[in-house]
Amino acid sequence: MYNIRLLRQLRWPGGPHRLMASQHKRPHLLGSSDQLEQLKSNYFERRQELSGDEWHSVRHSLIEGYKHINGHNVDAVILGVCSGPQQLPLAKNYVDYLRSTGAGPNAATLGRLLRVYNAAYHTRPLSEAEQRDILQICDSLQAAHETLDATSCEQLIHGLVATTDHWQRALPLLEMMKVTSTPSVSAYSALTEKAFGQSDQTELAWRLLEEMVLARKQPKCEVYLALLNRLAQEPATASVQLERLLQFLERHSILVTQKVAERLLQLGELLPQQLRVTSSRLGPLGKCLECRQHLQPVAISEEQFRQLSECFLEKVLIRGDVFQKSTPEEVLRFKQYVEKTAPYDCVIDGLNVAYSTGAKKAPQQLAKLLATVVRHFKERNKRVLVLGREHMRKWSKTAMHYVQNNASLFLTNNLSHDDPFLLYATLISGQETDFFSRDLMRTHAFLLGAELKPIFRRWQQEHQFSLVTQTQTGRIIVKEPIRHRLCVHKAKAGAWHVPYCEAYTPNPTDSFEVPEHWLCLSLKT
Numbered sequence: 001m002y003n004i005r006l007l008r009q010l011r012w013p014g015g016p017h018r019l020m021a022s023q024h025k026r027p028h029l030l031g032s033s034d035q036l037e038q039l040k041s042n043y044f045e046r047r048q049e050l051s052g053d054e055w056h057s058v059r060h061s062l063i064e065g066y067k068h069i070n071g072h073n074v075d076a077v078i079l080g081v082c083s084g085p086q087q088l089p090l091a092k093n094y095v096d097y098l099r100s101t102g103a104g105p106n107a108a109t110l111g112r113l114l115r116v117y118n119a120a121y122h123t124r125p126l127s128e129a130e131q132r133d134i135l136q137i138c139d140s141l142q143a144a145h146e147t148l149d150a151t152s153c154e155q156l157i158h159g160l161v162a163t164t165d166h167w168q169r170a171l172p173l174l175e176m177m178k179v180t181s182t183p184s185v186s187a188y189s190a191l192t193e194k195a196f197g198q199s200d201q202t203e204l205a206w207r208l209l210e211e212m213v214l215a216r217k218q219p220k221c222e223v224y225l226a227l228l229n230r231l232a233q234e235p236a237t238a239s240v241q242l243e244r245l246l247q248f249l250e251r252h253s254i255l256v257t258q259k260v261a262e263r264l265l266q267l268g269e270l271l272p273q274q275l276r277v278t279s280s281r282l283g284p285l286g287k288c289l290e291c292r293q294h295l296q297p298v299a300i301s302e303e304q305f306r307q308l309s310e311c312f313l314e315k316v317l318i319r320g321d322v323f324q325k326s327t328p329e330e331v332l333r334f335k336q337y338v339e340k341t342a343p344y345d346c347v348i349d350g351l352n353v354a355y356s357t358g359a360k361k362a363p364q365q366l367a368k369l370l371a372t373v374v375r376h377f378k379e380r381n382k383r384v385l386v387l388g389r390e391h392m393r394k395w396s397k398t399a400m401h402y403v404q405n406n407a408s409l410f411l412t413n414n415l416s417h418d419d420p421f422l423l424y425a426t427l428i429s430g431q432e433t434d435f436f437s438r439d440l441m442r443t444h445a446f447l448l449g450a451e452l453k454p455i456f457r458r459w460q461q462e463h464q465f466s467l468v469t470q471t472q473t474g475r476i477i478v479k480e481p482i483r484h485r486l487c488v489h490k491a492k493a494g495a496w497h498v499p500y501c502e503a504y505t506p507n508p509t510d511s512f513e514v515p516e517h518w519l520c521l522s523l524k525t
């Protein structure tokens, strides 16, 4: 919770001056982040231990210098600052100091110490004495409380996975976290990573990984790296496990990071009998420049489209949980309107389009932009439905007349959400119909459930148009859908294509950008 960035943001008037003054005889004014850097570089980075007096002084300077630091949380703050893998001796030294004062470390502080152990474990195996210390801390924390809060569980999990023989004690703690919340990405990742590291726990690892993704938690790179590292040691299982990994990434549309891609390339060099991996880029129309195969089209089958629209329409017509912000009368009026005027070639979210180059424009400009988009489709002989809100009637008369004369126009109550209407009208028009909006429709994709979500996303990718920009001369630049798949998948001739991004992000955007970097990967059986 307390990290160095947070500390920098906090003020530090005078506190550490006293401390620095005695060290450097330079008590004059330094910025607070300089002071903290000094404290860090003099105490937390270079030293393995501090004397009792020095710890006393550090502690008091923090309490006096920062509004948000008090006697209750200062110890956890200190361990948060010395949390690097090299700082384990210092962190332990601080906990020893606390014990020597008679007050002892509190649970939050011990939890922090477990995280430092975990950081060290990721750079070297921990000694038996260190593992014993972890277990003692876990025992004492679990003995003191029958149920632990989610944060404590997470700290304990991080400690336990750093041990060789007792890491499975972390599994019930993951269950305990579920009582109050969804376990965090780092709790799931730590356990899954550990399980992938063991030859006999692969099934457990896969189960945790699936569970984690279904809980909308994006696995950290370390999880995949743990699996790949183990496969390097166990070539016999490599092909089967890699196939499973690629299918998993495909099923959940997960973009791996450069780190993982690099490890896959290394694995290819290490196990040339099992797989061939090369970096690649895509040519125009999604052709892999390495194997010259075309990536698969994103289009879904007729059967998948039928499932998708049936499921969505069922939610609309029977359960009614899609149109939450609309009245039943409005929904009925809309359905009748669609029955009369459908099918359309393209359904436009009018408000979304009008606001897509900035919401602070004059109503006249908003209406003109919408009319320009309608004209774009009209010129291509498309039947268009524009969805809008009542208040748009007050926009420019000329432009709105153009819209009304060249498209079907349905205006909803000002408070309604537009995308359920948009999806309804698009899906009911049939498999060829497109829609125009910048909305990513994430909520709707999620509501469809794990099985239909990827199908919805593929349908969305194939049919969603949006506005990129409007030029000075008023011409619009429209983003057209990309017709080939953008996530991990197998091309017809059998090579897997794996896009990757630079760095891990807990919340990927779900936008339909073509990834720049790809691996071309063939598994040999």
Ligand SMILES: [Zn+2]
Binding pocket: 280, 288, 289, 290, 291, 292, 293, 495, 497, 519, 520, 521
């Ligand atoms: Zn290829």
